[in-house]
Amino acid sequence: MSDRTIKAYASDVNGFFHRSARHSDSADLSSIVAIQTKDLEDYLHELARSGLKFGSVKRATFALKNFFLFLLNQGMIKGNPAAALAVTPIRGGILSSDQIVSLFQYLNRRQLSSEDSDVTRYRRDELILLLMIFYGVRKYQLRTLRLSSIDTTSKPVSLIISTLFSLRLHASVLKKLRTYLEVRNSSSDTIFLESFSEKPVDKMSIRHALNELSYALHLDCTPKLLHNTYLHLQQHQEIREPLIRQILSIGITHNYGTAPNA
DSSP, X not given: OOHHHHHHHHHHHHHHHHHHHTTSSOOOHHHHHTOOHHHHHHHHHHHHHTTOOHHHHHHHHHHHHHHHHHHHHTTSOSSOTTTTOOOOOOOOSOOOHHHHHHXXXXXXXXXTOSOHHHHHHHHHHHHHHHHHHHSOOOHHHHTTOBGGGEEOSSSSOEEEEETTEEEEOOHHHHHHHHHHXXXXXXXXXXXXXXXXXXXXXXXXXXXXXXXXXXXHHTSOOOHHHXXXXXXXXXXXXXHXXXXXXXXXXXXXXXXXXXXXXO
């Protein structure tokens, strides 16, 4: 390997043991032998959630696989916990219907957390993904969406994006929006906020959310691909309509009460 690759791999492996040191007294051989595949998966998941690019997470995966393979070849460990780590090439083009469903199933599961911040965040991220995939809202537009831009004078209700662009929102999307407003508990006119903050969601938070989905589900979840998927669905309403109904039916039934600013 080149010197540059060796340095990058060494940094990735050291990063893993630095993180492991927070949970143990040292990174000696006995603690290395005790490492399980889940420990490695948790670390890679943490990298993805931190906002690290998907390509960098893949590099860390290769680094760990090579490191533990070296230990195995040296007879220092009996089994390779990194052997089962999946490295899936990024898929181009558009998301398939099954992949779209898997994204929303994942977000729904994450909403079942006992942590209020997680519940708020993943309800927000679910709405963001709905708007990007099914309504064509671009990443830069998400920060500027306002509750005061929701037009309730006509049916169906519309969300005004700009002077030239408004969206007619599905009733179930409005219910999800109402639920998100309830749990975020803020009087801000901005729709998407940072968790427990009055600040509009920033581009890094959106990037973190998409990176997490990319890693957790082994697919490419970039803004460009999401927009390509939106354009494809717009051209194939026979796919879009049943798919959005399926997406909106995922999860348990919520009690949608009256929400502030809804």
